[in-house]
Amino acid sequence: MRVLELYSGIGGMHCAVKECGISYEIIAAIDVNTTANKIYKHNFPESNLMDCGIESLSATQLDEMKIDMIVMSPPCQPFTRVGKKLDAEDIRTKSFLHLLSLLPRLNNCPKYILVENVKGFEDSETCLKLRETLMKCNFTYQEFLLTPLQFGIPNSRLRYYLIAKRSPLKFSFANTTEIMTSLPSINSEENSSSTNATNISQPSTACISDESTRTNDHCKNSSHISSSHHMQSSPAKPAKKKETQHGMLGKSINNSDATDKKSPDIPAATCPICRESCLQSAGYNMRQLSEGEEEEDKYLCRLVQDFLEDQPPEYFQPFMLTRKDLKRFIVMDIVFPCLQKTTCFTKRYGHFMEGAGSIFQMSHSISEMTAASELKDRTLELKNRDQWSDEDYQVLSRLRLRYFTPREIANFLCFPATYNFPQDLSKIQLYRTLGNSLNVRVVSKLIQLMVKEQTSHVQV
Ligand SMILES: C[S@@+](CC[C@H](N)C(=O)[O-])C[C@H]1O[C@@H](n2cnc3c(N)ncnc32)[C@H](O)[C@@H]1O
Incomplete structure (x- = not known):
């Protein structure tokens, strides 16, 4: 051909x-x-x-x-x-x-x-x-x-x-x-x-075989996704445990009797089955869905964690949100490893927040999410984020929010693991060209x- x-x-x-x-x-x-x-x-x-x-x-x-x-x-x-x-x-x-x-x-x-x-x-x-x-x-x-x-x-x-x-x-x-x-x-x-x-x-x-689409199975032998299944910056051991639990729970989704299979020791915010309560505890992520988006929620997808890079915490340092970025907290689409959707990554990712692509939250702490959620409510009432104090910024920085890396976006776009980028290009250049690309x-x-x-x- x-x-x-x-x-x-x-x-x-x-x-x-x-x-x-x-x-x-x-x-x-x-x-x-x-x-x-x-x-x-x-x-x-x-x-x-x-x-x-x-x-x-x-x-x-x-x-x-x-x-x-x-x-x-x-x-x-x-x-x-x-x-x-x-x-x-x-x-x-x-x-x-x-x-x-x-x-x-x-x-x-x-x-x-x-x-x-x-x-x-x-x-x-x-x-x-x-x-x-x-x-x-x-x-x-x-x-x-x-x-x-x-x-x-x-x-x-x-x-x-x-x-x-x-x-x-x-x-x-x-x-x-x-x-x-x-x-x-x-x-x-x-x-x-x-x-x-x-x-x-x-x-x-x-x-991602069609099979795994339905069962949420993790593709352990994959050569396609170069990154692996958990974030190193989160406590490594609990993450390991989560993977097994996700796998197990993911399978039971398919048997449609999953809702009461939650293990009591899984924190609500890290369980794909209790996605609802996960989002509720992180109230700041409860965006108003725009037209057509409700429709998208019906698909059962693999977990975000399967598309993450397996790198030490310092690797992600250049991708952490700055104080200036945090000011846009209210319009962010924040995702966790256990969720099954990210928004479209556009060419404006990395320098524009609203509608440009999801932000990744590295903290799993429910109390930190609750504090952030309260801050969001307060800000929405005040309609003025300029009144945020240093302590408010602390609340947000404890969430450890970061951009997805170019490699992670390439993973979401299903580029093969062998695909890579020249070293001398900036993050913004990579985001711009990836955002223009396709799945x-x-x-x-x-x-x-x-x-x-x-x-x-x-x-x-
Ligand atoms: C939507 S992007 C295509 C992305 C591509 N499929 C990928 O995977 O990256 C459109 C591309 O068309 C290129 N382009 C725009 N006008 C062009 C022209 N007149 N001649 C050649 N390329 C053009 C742009 O530089 C851009 O890379």
Whole structure:
């Protein structure tokens, strides 16, 4: 499979193509961002990374590449809910429209196309143009709105996806003009039969099997998640004990009789089963859920602790929240190891608090959480955090709040353990490029679905 990776960023698509198990070659990866390109090159030194604008590509150039598949995440700013939604009028959409204008003129039109973008793209004029172009070029397509939470990954990142394949190739499922909000299931018999791609297998680096999604099992043999299961900065022994208890309780969730299985010696704030009371004792985390978020709470995901780096306390020092950061306490989404959801990590993570991604709390102390909760109530009443005293800041600093590390965010995005970052880049550069990237697991599942061919059933 000869793959062209457009808007390649740090190579999320590349990782997904690799993970899905097809035999592939990235013919070219194209991006204009110097930092992202540096990270891409660091991880894929052999790749033909082109540092040029996609608007400069010609039909002849694309034809000469003899591409089977295009994977791409065009810039999303013109379509985001919080942005100006300039859509096709936004200069950042120009290169994508240029690409759409090239497709009908190709002699070697690709067989497969995958597009990723933000929720909201589906209502844009640009998306309409995409659909029209695909139909003109004899593609059938299927659109999706999916979040990693549906795949058992405790990270919210609702995104628009489109997979397309060119006639005479056909999807292995009944595609529809409706936007699907879950993946159609492919039965195992079909899975083993002929596909257009060579040898689709379960990803060898998989850390989160579909099984573990349901049972909350920890993936102990995983090579995927480089970090491990507990924080070293918390007392090591209790953490060990917790893991066993989480595992046990996690399994009983599936038997739907879990609620009264709490062991009396598990502190409320560290038990996945009593998540409710855990949040209640930490009242400051009781955010008002925005529209659609209640829906997200129904997924049973792995625990946040499975995505943490296993490092000594001093390693996390540069990631601790400063006094200035703590001022934004009221708008923070604070998570603990035992929770099963983090909010979407955006490119503003690390320098902007509200809506930029979850903050991790290293303290497990109920009394400290209660004190912080009282402080939040008081502050909400006063509507003025400037009245915080030094003692109030002490209350917050005892929570030991920190940012997730870039590696931990890469874990939530399901980048493989072998993926890493050049040493000379700043935290903010890493957060920015990671925030622009995608969930590798979700895209890998979509590629598998896209390349799987319809099987004709022979009547015996
Ligand atoms: C949403 S990000 C894609 C992220 C990528 N999938 C990843 O895993 O990191 C969009 C990317 O498009 C790049 N980009 C924007 N306009 C471009 C253009 N005209 N030509 C090439 N790359 C462009 C940006 O630098 C950015 O890295």
